[in-house]
Amino acid sequence: MGGVVTRTTFQLILIKPTHYDDDGYPITWLRSHIPSNTLAALYGLGADCRQRQVLGADVDIVIKPFDETNTRVRADRIMRDLKRSGDKALICLVGVQSNQFPRATDLARQFIKGGFSVAMGGFHAAGCLSMLPVIPPEIQAAMDMGVSIYAGEAEEGRLDEVLLDAWNGTLKPLYNYMNDLPGIEAAPTPHLPPAALARNEGRKSSFDLGRGCPFQCSFCTIINVQGRKSRFRTPDDLEAIVRENYKQGITSFFITDDNMARNKHWEAFFDRLIELRENEGICVSLIIQVDTQCHRIPNFIHKARWAGVYRVFIGLENVNPDNLLAAKKRQNKITEYRKMLQAWHTSGASTWAGYILGFPGDTRESILRDMEIIKKELPLDILELFMLTPLPGSEDHQTLWKQGVWMDPDLNKYDLHHRVVHHPKMSDAEYEQTYRDAWRTYYTPEHIETVAKRHGSIPGRNPAEPAQFMTMFKIMFEAEGVHPLEGGVVRMKYRRDRRYGMPIESVGVFHWKLALETVRKLKIYGRLAWQGWRIGQKVKNDPKRHEYTDLALQPVMDDDMDKLSLFADTAGGGAAVNKRRGEDLARAKIAAQQNQRLAAAE
Template identity: 25%
Template sequence: MVEAAQQPKRRKRIAMVHPKFPPSFWSFGFIKEIGGFKTVMPPLGLATLAALTPDEYDVVIVDENVEDIDFEINADLIVLSSMAIQEERMFEVADEFRRRGYFVCMGGPICNVLPGRCRPHCDVLFEGEGEYTWKQFLTEWEKGEHADNYVQEEKVDLRDTPPPRIDLLQTSAYRVGCIQTTRGCPFNCEFCDIIVTYGRKVRAKPIENVIKELQAWADAGVDFVTIADDNLVGDRVYAKKMLKAVGDWNRARRYPLAFYVEMSVDAARDVEFLELIRHANVVETFLGIESPRSEQLKETKKFQNAATPLLDAVKIIQSYGVVIAAGMIVGFDNDDVGIFEDQYTFLQMAGIPIAMLGILQAIPRTPLYERIEKAGRLRSAAQGNNTLSVTNIEPLKMTYEELVTGYRNLFVRSYTLDAIGERWLNNVKQWGSKRDVPPFPGKKPEDPNPADEPNRKWIQKPLGRPRIHLIFATLLILKYYFAGGKEKRNFALKMMWGTLKLQPAAFMQTMNYLAYFIHLREYAEKVVARDEKFNYVFDDKNLTAESLGEDGHINMVKNERSKKTKINVNDAYDGAEVTADIAADLEAVQAR
């Protein structure tokens, strides 16, 4: 007898789901139509997990920020990953899938700091990095012997991390591409959960792997990439080698990519590093400055900032043609009601156009959380979005109400049109000393060695969209400002005319940021000033944000200290030595 042909084994299907973000500072949700994107960044973690999945599985990535979730999807396994800010939606999605009988796995940053909160919403929970535990789970799941919790104790060797499966993403839906070259940070900032998850020893990917990932994003049509390292200069030796290789690759291909990075402010001391940033075509960076007061920086163990003249550092980095976005925090133990005026003054003097102003949060498992809990000063759950006016820390030198009111005033005041315009033009002023603006993708440099040319006058185009969309986007930007009343119209004219006078080659960057400022202003007025609608929290405790009035609006009133005290440029930031030319500019700003 002829044996019956054996049926091929059915391929199992895994659906990796990224929940929708709520309104946030970084979502740029108010300008999606202008920008021609659906969301800003792709889910790099899920794309990496997909690459780690053996070939015998079919994998799909569903990003709810791009498309609706099909709760009847053909899948044997649902995998959810999210950051803290997505917590509420992640739990809703997980619960709905489980209600329909799906097997649900859950991982990501929120699971690393609050596993107990996540555990009831999934069948299997992953804590820590997933390169090793994911494969272990799949092997055990196939045998019906899987655990319900996987914890990665040892840190992962990034040589074992494959390039992410960006072929599973709708790349045109994102504002930027994303890669990660290192994990970990050598510093010990008290409030930061990065060292809890990734440790203080910096681990790096092989540089040849980094280049492969960049090539994949360029091939996908993306021309702006975020390097999502928590601190690009955590391992400075590696960073310099990597930036040199990236710059060589970029130049040889006529600059297909520009980059956004995150780094510590002490990078300003390293001229070689800054030159390599210019070589690689890094055009934007996030700096965790946190506070203009050194006492607060020492309090939170951010000694690298306390030892750095902050104003000088900002100006030096800006002089290399890099736009700075800064993280600023209020609510440290040594903050009093005068901190809000000091923060505002620092930002205006420094010319930092984008400042993520937040209230200090004690994230579980961090040294700050342990200290505040031991002192009996935990008042409620921590927020996943620290740009909302709530905190789980009882302040010491002001009341909770003073902290919330001062923060909201500071945020909205910082994103008035006058404040934005002053900061942007002060930023543009600085570009002339090292390079004016970076090369833009697709532009062939006219000089033979752009890495050594200090005064390149190339314009960075708005990134990542077809040229026809750029025309459409420009029209929408102009419509917003010129049809929005006298104040908006005058602001746009001031920005454009000021740029043409100071740095004509930067005109298109100014147009880019005019779009960003639409989102930030709308976010300040519609979310921060009335954020009691967005109270999603980590734990089961109830949290009620105090109202600032029946209509939710705030009063733009300076505190008494700001009326009586004028900050001296040379003394304001604890003795930071400010060069004479910078000091003159800062005094002029202060006098206005």
């Protein structure tokens, strides 16, 4: 008779850290808005390792995911449970961006002090190691503390290696795969367990269908972390992801591709989703990211809407061609902005655009002027304002690092919402005030009503919806003091979770401050929510709302471009119009020559 096989357990703890607010408390919500793709991808890879029994047939791998944007991470409780069970474990701090690195390090410090193995990966480590000739001091300090740094992606068996090393007690100080990015075709399906997804507002999940980008934007980290060569999943991979989540009741997704319109399989992906909708009744709701040229791709917008896309993030970045050129954002043509936004608007999709403030040529006057131009001439819904930030891993950061230019040493501020460099034309105070005023300039009650009216003019659209989202953005900025993309539902704050090195306040002081803060926030929430609701209802109940039009909705006539402030108020705008007209004349000339040749041949 064979002996009884003794089974052991290995715990893989996956933690997606948040970052600290200005008072040093982790930004955590009861429900978060944006799900973590990295957490879903690594959970799927971990589940694949478990199925393949990479640690041996007698070892069970238990995976526990934590997204700190919606879950308080109690290192003491996690360690107590591990010590009680006696299981071996690896604590992985995943998807760590630069602004999350201080929080990740603080968590790692607690786990290492407790005697547990810790690995950390994400854009900060990968970006720094790909763009800098030396290991930055904060990464070296983490390694000296005992953290294993992982740079790169974990597909093609690379997670296997880390798990085996952790199991054998031989974790390396550094795993650097930046020169060998894996393929993602037929990779394990990204997913999360129901309990984790339930903490996302609206029960959303996320996944990617492609990685990498061929463009050269100097402020971007993606091209240096995920590579300039694009890599793709397949339509079969997409179907597997949708079906896996559908079994859990998840049908709403954020596709995290930096630019879905440049994914070579976009049409096959949309066709597969349309087939699932038509043949099996599996309907999904999608948020995607696209570029400003996507409307020129035949059928892209039509099929996107048919497949379930209801919201698009667009990298508008700026309306001044000189700024776009300075940032190497050559693919953005401001002469196409109105056509592109009108195409999405007509389709009924909601448009959310990223917009960067603080280019070298910007002034307070030019920024506030551009806000007014956008409001008047572009049919855009949500504008997401960011400070131009030299993110570690970007060309901008590399350039300033080589030149020895001052950059704020506090990585917690590298969230695109805080100033971390000096501006050449504005003082620090003026730059920061202009950023705040730009938010307030765009999100006025009058403009919220205008956007609601634009949606109300489309049959079947609910104008209260954009009013609600714009109000939510305004509330996050005004009441919570965070960038709206970091927002959520009900902020959670815990006294003992304060940033390492900052004093832990007494119970009385902490709760007194929290009470005053809560009262202040509730007043802002109440006032703005009531304001947004009234605007939405006013437009919704207007019997003539389908007759509404304004300049932003009017057809784009090339001959009238000079009359628009979008093109007339900057030297770059005028040059863009002249270049566009020259290209049109050249195309017309070529077409005429072709017609002449055809006529002669006949």
